[in-house]
Amino acid sequence: MERPGVRFATRPVVGVAAVLAVVLTALSGRYGFHRDELYFLAAADHLAWGYIDQPPLTPLLVRVSTGIFGATPMGIRVLSTLASAATVVVIALIAREFGAGRRAQVLAAICAAVSGFLLGVGHLASTATYDLLAWMGVALLAIKLLRTGNGRWWVAIGLVSGIALQNKYLVVLPLAALLIAVLVVGPRAVLRTWWLPAGVVLAAAIATPNLLWQAAHDWPQLTVAGGISEDDGTENRIMFIPLQILQLSPFLVPLWVVGFRHLWRTPWSRPVALAYPILCVVVLALGGKSYYALPLLLVLVAAGAQPVVDWLTTFRRRVLLSVGLVLTALTSALFTLPVLPASAVNFVLPVNKEQGEQIGWPELVSAVATAWQQIPAPQQARAVILTTNYGQAGALTQYGPRHGLPQPYSNHMSFHDWSHPSDMQDGPVLLVEQTRNQSYEAHFTYCREVGKVDNGVGADNEEQGTAIVLCNGTTAPWSTLWPGLRRFY
Incomplete structure (x- = not known):
């Protein structure tokens, strides 16, 4: 299938990303370093191909960011702010792949920018910040693969996945979920190409230095992951569904529900829809954290943008959407950004304890x-x-x-x-x-x-x-x- 003849809404989408970057920058100096950022600062002074609990990319980026902008809370977060702005643009591109027009692309960008998850990871320099951008990049390329049937996209997927593996191993989860979905509902033709093993080899080659480091140190990251699952697995499973709703935003639920239905109705995009529930089952089985599945919810939000725009046929509906986006922005900012005085932070800690860790x-x-x-x-x-x-x-x-x-x-x-x-x-x-x-x-x-x-x-x-x-x-x-x-x- 050829790409829909829809121009990308470059200026308004970049404008949304720029507003997000300005907000994150304005608040990046509030409170102080997060405990993980303090760890990354130390890791940046001990650059290596791996660490006990993570691959090397985030400490390297922290080294670059602080080397240019200074070892301050604001300085350490510059690159993560830019990564979050780029994520907004990629999500709008994903919406375009699903046939979204210019208004729907902008809506997808706004929904991403005001979502609690993106604001939360965008405020901090963390592995999750760059992981989200990588997931969205892989999702965009995978959607292009499914829509066009052109196996060459496997090489690009392998390239981005290899880089992502140097930041966090979680990228294998959505890839595995999408592979299972394709095997279940098709189109299986995208798997019958030598470009697929070429992409796998490329990803493995990029990830090899870290994998060799892990092997030489008896795979400590597996020990860390196993301990986290053992300690928090039950709580993670209990809170999984509530946090899927709360961490993105309750006001965005209609968009990703509509997005799922929209994707399911089209054969080539059906595996994208199915990948989300498959990923949820995998994360629940592993006792992983709820945010492991949130990036695919943003893909569903992007898919729901055009149906929602088509629904805006009356003034009342447009007002309802506007109110929902404003409430999303306000609640997301309240619970994920340091907008409250430090003395009032206990109000948000039951929902987002990361605020207190700064x-x-x-x-x-x-x-x-x-x-x-x-x-x-x-x-x-x-x-x-x-x-x-x-x-x-x-x-x-x-x-x-x-x-x-x-x-x-x-x-x-x-x-x-x-x-x-x-x-x-x-x-x-x-x-x-x-x-x-x-x-x-x-x-x-x-x-x-x-x-x-x-x-x-x-x-x-x-x-x-x-x-x-x-x-x-x-x-x-x-x-x-x-x-x-x-x-x-």
């Missing part, structure tokens, strides 16, 4: 610095600061030097591999623990709590109330203790 890191470091002064000066040269998660370690790496603090250590994720205390550091140990753990403290001698973290605004985030515990020393040399202290999740 608050209180300088205060945590200040509390650690106060506790550090309780160590006699002659002993400080042999003393160690040990944190129990990468957020704490990242914050101390970022803010610690201005307080005169030494390099922190952590047994969590890749921090465990980057550095560890030497056996010569046999002095006091200052532990930073979210919750005191007696079995963990058993590795140290005479431990006592000497401080607590208070973010100063009452934000009920993960680090509020974190205990700072001072121990006299270790029960064995660090070289003996360190391997057993590792935490993958």
Whole structure:
């Protein structure tokens, strides 16, 4: 089938993307770094082909962004803002592939730009930000493949998928779901071409350096994923359907329902519709997070744009749509962007806890610095600061030097591999623990709590109330203790 003779609405769509970029930029300096961003800043100083919990692309992009724009919350988020703006354009292109006219393309772009999911990942520098753009790119190319039947699109799909695999392995999920859907409802002819293995080989070649790194380190990312599923799998399954609705926006539900029906009625696009429920089943079976399936919902929203525009035959319906988009924008911004004072953040934490994870890191470091002064000066040269998660370690790496603090250590994720205390550091140990753990403290001698973290605004985030515990020393040399202290999740 030839491409529909519809021009791309370049100016208005780019205008929507530009407005999104302006909003994200204006708010990017509010609150502070997210715990994951602090981890990425540290990872950017230890560039490698892989990490315990992720491939290398996001730390590399953080290195580029902060190298150009500065190691600030605003500087680290510039590239993620641009990626989110590009995602809006790609979603409008997807709508065009489904036959959407110029008005419908703009509607698809607006719906994407005001959706809670895109705003949430667009505000932060995260693997999910670039993963969403990659998913939309793969979706656009796959839709072109199905619509035209031209197997050469497999090579482009392989190229984008290979790059995506250097950021996150999740891109295999929509590809697997689409493959299953094509096998079930067709058109199976797109699978009977040598361009398909060519695309697979290209994707594998691009992903190989990271895969070799993972293999050389006994596939730690599988251990991390398994631990997350074991810890959170039940909760993820219970909350899956509610979060599918809430994280995108309840006001967008009619668009993706209409989009599903629109795709199902056309044979070539039917596998795109079927891929979403298949992906949901896969994510539920794995106990994965609900947002793993959200990108395909944006594809359905794009598909629903033209039917909705066709429905706007009366003034009342146009008003109803406008009100829905305004409410979507307002609620999405409220729950995903730092528009509230930090002191009011608890209002949104039940829906989006990531808001709270951007608050209180300088205060945590200040509390650690106060506790550090309780160590006699002659002993400080042999003393160690040990944190129990990468957020704490990242914050101390970022803010610690201005307080005169030494390099922190952590047994969590890749921090465990980057550095560890030497056996010569046999002095006091200052532990930073979210919750005191007696079995963990058993590795140290005479431990006592000497401080607590208070973010100063009452934000009920993960680090509020974190205990700072001072121990006299270790029960064995660090070289003996360190391997057993590792935490993958």
